[in-house]
């Protein structure tokens with residue numbers, strides 16, 4: 001065999017033994033596999049984290065976490081036992097080196113961020129903003145983002161069974177944190193969902209609905225089934241994608257009898273109508289794909305739905321190497337039958353600079369992962385450009401690597417620029433993390449921030465080319 005930069009090896013899935021963790025030493029398999037037990041034992045605060053992991057986790061870590069929650073966190077803490085169990089699993093929690101292993105763990109880095117993880121020079125990009133993709137601005141009715149000509153995003157609820165530190169919908173999703181209040185839906189849930197269905201009935205040009213939130217696993221099953229069933233009754237809807245990180249974070253939910261039976265009913269109705277239902281999940285690290293996750297994914301495929309796909313997020317310290325991405329993709333594909341689909345660049349929300357990669361790094365990763373996976377399972381690395389939409393990272397039209405500004409074009413209008421004759425001829429900007437730039441570029445941004453006072457002010461993550469300061 002020719003030696004290659006990446007050596008493929010089939011990775012056996014493992015479910016780390018939760019009984020090694022002091023707080024769960026007497027938890028039975030039946031309890032572990034119960035969605036109710038998992039939800040009831042999610043870790044939501046420092047006290048619970050300390051209670052579960054025991055004295056092996058240093059006070060320094062807890063103080064670091066406490067400071068992050070006080071000063072930086074945009075998401076509150078919510079970690080299901082299933083996810084916590086996969087962190088630092090090779091080091092006994094009561095043994096030496098556990099805190100170091102926990103600090104270094106890729107899943108910990110994005111699920112339980114601490115202050116020392118983040119940049120102190122530029123914790124946020126000057127153009128970071130809360131709803132960085134302007135989804136609420138594009139709501140056709142409350143919670144229904146019409147951002148692409150034929151596709152909509154239905155935010156059916158603002159909660160998840162797990163909260164990710166880098167959540168792009170930090171504006172809406174989860175509980176308020178010390179630094180970040182949350183947008184509240186105004187309409188009662190039933191009215192909001194009914195208004196979405198009414199809009200889709202009246203808008204036959206939309207054929208594809210992403211049902212998201214939040215995470216659909218937090219919607220009571222009868223309500224989710226009724227909503228998806230109503231979508232299937234809309235003649236023009238041909239694709240429905242259910243967004244749920246819980247397929248990985250809380251696979252017990254998708255393995256529950258009532259959920260499986262309901263998915264079978266929906267799968268049968270979709271087939272009858274010639275429409276497709278798929279599940280889209282969000283896995284960022286290979287260690288998260290355990291046998292239980294694989295069982296849940298296969299159970300969903302057995303209900304007759306079209307596919308289970310993964311949309312991961314590129315995050316520094318989590319999966320920012322070709323080997324980490326390929327290990328993840330092969331584990332998803334070989335171990336769980338989950339199709340690798342996208343890796344998004346981390347969006348420009350406040351506090352995310354330490355996680356974000358530059359466009360150049362993302363392009364390089366796309367290049368490095370080509371040719372190993374089957375073509376149909378080779379994920380596209382995409383940049384979700386504000387006011388433009390998802391673009392493959394090589395679709396950039398211009399890229400100023402000194403200032404870390406990439407320029408993008410769009411080929412359709414949203415409602416926001418319906419009357420704008422220049423929308424399709426304009427370039428839209430996206431920004432690399434400033435600390436990665438050459439010194440003259442960093443100096444330019446420091447000067448801009450001082451001059452405009454925009455640093456950290458949460459300005460929109462879009463700057464039209466004509467607005468850019470001269471160099």
Ligand code: SF4
Pocket residue numbers: 159160162163164166167168169173213214215245246282
């Ligand atoms: S599961 Fe998705 S919506 Fe929920 S916190 Fe994570 S990234 Fe945000």
